[in-house]
Amino acid sequence: MSNVGIQILEHGQGLKLPEYETSHSAGMDLMAAVAEGEQVVLKPGERKLIPTGFAMALPGNFEAQVRPRSGLAWKNGVTVLNTPGTIDADYRGEVKVILINHGDEDFTITRGMRIAQMVIAPVTQISWDQRDSLDETARGSGGFGSTGTGT
Ligand SMILES: O=c1ccn([C@H]2C[C@H](O)[C@@H](COP(=O)(O)OP(=O)(O)OP(=O)(O)O)O2)c(=O)[nH]1
Ligand SMILES: [Mg+2]
Numbered sequence: 001m002s003n004v005g006i007q008i009l010e011h012g013q014g015l016k017l018p019e020y021e022t023s024h025s026a027g028m029d030l031m032a033a034v035a036e037g038e039q040v041v042l043k044p045g046e047r048k049l050i051p052t053g054f055a056m057a058l059p060g061n062f063e064a065q066v067r068p069r070s071g072l073a074w075k076n077g078v079t080v081l082n083t084p085g086t087i088d089a090d091y092r093g094e095v096k097v098i099l100i101n102h103g104d105e106d107f108t109i110t111r112g113m114r115i116a117q118m119v120i121a122p123v124t125q126i127s128w129d130q131r132d133s134l135d136e137t138a139r140g141s142g143g144f145g146s147t148g149t150g151t
Contacts, residue, residue: 001059001062001120004056004057004058004059004120005056005057006054006055006056006057007054007055007056007057008053008054009033009053009054009055009094011033011035011051011053012033012051012052012053012054013053015031015033015053015111015112016031016112017054018030018031018052018054018118026117026119027067027117027118027119028117028118029069029114029116029117029118030052030066030095030097030114030115030116030117030118031052031053031111031112031113031114031115032050032051032052032097032109032110032111032112032113032114032115033050033051033052033053033054033111034050034051034109034110034111034113035111036111037111038110038111039108039109039110040108040109041106041107041108041109042078042099042100042101042106042107042108042109043101043106044101044102044103044104044105044106045100045101045102046100046101047081047098047099047100047101048098048099049096049097049098050096050097050098050099050109050115051094051096052094052095052096052097053094054094054095055091055092055093055094055095056087056095057089057092058087058089058120059089060089060090061089061122061123061124062089062120062121062122062123063086063087063088063089063120063121063122063123064086064087064095064118064119064120064121065084065085065086065087065118065119065120065121066080066082066083066084066085066086066087066095066097066116066117066118067080067083067084067085067116067117067118067119068080068083068116068117069114069115069116069117072115076101076103076105076107077101077102077103077104077107078099078100078101078102078103078107078115079099079100079102080097080098080099080100080116081098081099081100082098084119085097085098087118089123095118097115097116099115099116
């Protein structure tokens with residue numbers, strides 16, 4: 001996939017487009033489209049929906065995942081509440097980021113701050129084939145630690 005439609009909304013004008021920071025970055029950083037000169041403050045425990053100032057049209061077999069930046073998580077305790085956020089290919093609204101402050105200090109967001117990252121990933125859709133029973137496997141219904149924790 002190379003060229004994907006992006007629409008810069010009025011409050012996103014002047015911000016950089018999301019971009020890959022290095023040649024093999026999996027994600028593009030998302031900028032906060034907070035109004036110029038204004039700031040959004042996340043108090044400890046608080047969550048807010050942060051605008052990015054753009055909308056996009058992904059091809060039908062792709063999704064975008066909104067993920068936290070590890071630096072913000074580690075240094076400030078700030079993360080994406082619904083990580084990974086799911087952007088459907090048919091969504092044409094503004095991409096927004098649900099940030100939550102798990103830290104113990106106020107976190108201030110200003111215009112252009114890189115608050116999260118977005119990974120584009122392929123999507124597989126399935127259809128159901130309803131059966132009375134399923135095939136046998138070595139695992140069967142074992143899970144939730146059934147294989148133990150040691151070596
Ligand atoms: O972090 C996110 C998650 C979602 N969305 C947008 C794009 C996505 O396509 C749409 C719906 O997201 P989701 O399916 O996660 O939310 P929902 O609560 O199921 O809402 P809906 O009933 O609209 O699907 O909201 C974002 O902008 N950011
Ligand atoms: Mg949904």
